[in-house]
Amino acid sequence: MATTLIALRRKMDSAGDLKSVVSTMKASAASAIGQYERSVSALADYAHTVELGLGVCLRSAEQRSAQSLALPPPRVNTRMRAVVFGSDQGLVGRFNEVAVEHAVAALAQNESRVWAVGERTHARLIDAGIVPEGCFPVPGSVELIPRLVGDILQEVQVPNAAAEDEGPIAIHDTALTLFYNRPNAAGYTPVSQRLLPLDARWQRGLVNQPWPTAQIPEVLDVSSLTLRAFIREHLFVSLFRASAESLASENASRLAAMQRADRNIGELLQDLHARFHRLRQAGIDEELFDVISGFDALQDTHTTR
Structure with missing residues (x-):
């Protein structure tokens, strides 16, 4: 007895x-969700500003018949590059499985080079029959996301939109798609975003986007330097937002699991x-x-x- x-x-x-x-992990996850959601919300305003600037540059290029961002169709033999965002740690339910399953289904018909963000995602991709080209560590805070974005752009070999000898047209020969989980009311949902090439429909949507004030802006630099700068910011914002939304979803999944x-x-x-x-x-x-x-x-x- x-x-x-x-x-x-x-x-x-x-x-x-x-x-x-x-209980400690629940509190940590709830706190982390807040900071990533705030960063995504703040980034939305900046992304809108970048899109407005891009639209002005494209509109000015058309009006002045200067070098425009008229995109040729992607090369037939262009090999797709894909980045799948996941987690380094466990206790997140099916967070990694959902992202990987979505990516595998989308890449089944294409020959692709794939990179993983997170060791757990890397392992899941190998289990699914895809050997990633590399694996990036998951940033532990909002402050570390810019470093991840720089590493992705360098490792995935996206042409530098700010380089004088490449110009904005060079990046349209690159196909890059992001796969990650986006937070929603139910927790998260897997999404994909084709980051490159920048297509003509996307351009036209920016050109037709109305300016928010009565003061019509003007591009002082007629060359493509301003345009390249805005394209560089578009790439940065898209990758930053994907990483922040993935981290918010990861912590939401961990909170639910806890x-x-x-x-x-x-x-x-x-x-x-x-x-x-x-x-x-x-x-x-x-x-x-x-x-x-x-x-x-x-x-x-x-x-x-």
Whole structure:
């Protein structure tokens, strides 16, 4: 009996310690979600500004018949490049599986070079039959996302839109697609974004985008330098947003997993407490029966005398 009570007590202590760890991870995930969601919200305004600038540059190029961003169709033999965003750590439910399954389904008909963001995603891609070209570590904070963006642009070998000898047309021979999870009311959903090449429909949408004020802007630099700068910012913003949204989704998935674990541990603790009290009460009852039986035996002895 004592051994069983001690074992139950140890299980209850272990479950309590685990519940404390889960509660800490819940708080950490909830806090992280906030900072990534705020960064995505702030970035939306900046992305809109970049799009307005691009539209002005394209409109000015058309009006002045200067070098425009008229995009030729992508080369037939252009090999697609893809970046799949995931996590380095576990306890995120099916977060990595969902992103990888979405990417594998989209890349099934194309010969692609794939890079992974996160060791877990890298392993899932290998299990799915895709050997990634490389693996980038997942940034641990918003401040580290720009470093990841720079590493991706360098490793994936996207032509530098700011280079004088390449010009904006060079990047249209590059096909780059991003696969990641985007947060929503239900948690997250897998999405894909074709980042390159920049197509004519995208250009036309920017050109037709109305300016928000009555003051019509003018591009002072007639050359393509301003245009290249805006394209560079478009690439940066798109990659930054994809990484921030993936991190927000990862922490949302971890928070949901920790909430399920917290609920399961709570139910386990209730069961352990109930078993402990029943077993302890059974032990007390047994001891009382022994005392009563002994008292009755003594009474019988005195009566016989």
